[in-house]
Amino acid sequence: MENLEERGHLLTEQINPNSRNLDQMTCLELVDLFNQEDAQTLKAIAQARLELAQVIDITSNALSKGGRLFYVGAGTSGRLGVLDAAECPPTFCTNPDLVQGIIAGGAAALVRSSEDLEDSQEDGASAIAQRHINEKDIVIGISAGGTTPFVHGALEAAKQRGASTVSLSCVPVEQVQIRVDIDIRLLTGPEVLAGSTRLKAGTVTKMALNIISTGVMVRLGKVYGNRMIDVSVTNRKLHDRALRILEDLTDLSREEAGFLLERSGRRVKLALLMHWTGLEGQESQALLHTHQGNLRVALQAHNQSSNL
Known part of the structure; x- marks a missing residue:
């Protein structure tokens, strides 16, 4: 030194x-x-x-x-x-x-x-x-x-x-x-x-x-595309951001996105997986856990197993 x-x-x-x-x-x-x-x-x-x-x-x-x-x-x-x-x-x-x-x-x-x-x-x-x-x-x-x-x-x-x-x-x-x-x-x-x-x-x-x-x-899989899908929904600004992410990445209306967000416990990543797979919260959470929280990998694994 x-x-x-x-x-x-x-x-x-x-x-x-x-x-x-x-x-x-x-x-x-x-x-x-x-x-x-x-x-x-x-x-x-x-x-x-x-x-x-x-x-x-x-x-x-x-x-x-x-x-x-x-x-x-x-x-x-x-x-x-x-x-x-x-x-x-x-x-x-x-x-x-x-x-x-x-x-x-x-x-x-x-x-x-x-x-x-x-x-x-x-x-x-x-x-x-x-x-x-x-x-x-x-x-x-x-x-x-x-x-x-x-x-x-x-x-x-x-x-x-x-x-x-x-x-x-x-x-x-x-x-x-x-x-x-x-x-x-x-x-x-x-x-x-x-x-x-x-x-x-x-x-x-x-x-x-x-x-x-x-x-x-x-x-670490905390981003999907360029969206912060692990955002912590703790205030109005972040709640609005979470809804916009769901609206942008799905075909849901703002009201539908709001219902989905609440069903997921205000977890955007989980909400997206639930929407895209049709799985309920616990099943989606287990799937994410299996794939270290990586949404894209979890989604690909689900789609592959569904096509077998």
């Missing part, structure tokens, strides 16, 4: 020549500069496409076999991990334990700066031990500059426990070495505001986490 007293050489800490007169720009010039610089995030994601695909592959395999996904970070990086984890249950109806965010300083650090808490490797290792992380799990360490002791401590502890480890950072490998199974480098260059990694580095991290978690859930 790099000496924290000598971080000026890191890509994320360098001075951006395009923003040297930042304090003299007009409002429109500021907006245009940010827009120009943010274009680097798309290039960074494209350059890391193979590694991101690898992470989706190993994570979906791990979760299908009883494993869990953990994001670990401090400051902005930690908050982004917690945010992505928190969005999985309502979007994909996952158990909150399946995808978890670990941030240095705990819940209080989500709303109040606690950057001093990132300097303890021991705290990172303790967070891994407290959650009984094991060889079935995946741990993704998020650190824009790649040097956060809390993250390094967590990754080392996770590796010792047999978990698969991944790193997301925004510095080239020659600047910081990180011992992980998959090392993702999202190189967006120096920030508009020197060293403020909540900007491009934060944006590209959010993009990468969106890709990883959504890709994993697609592979």
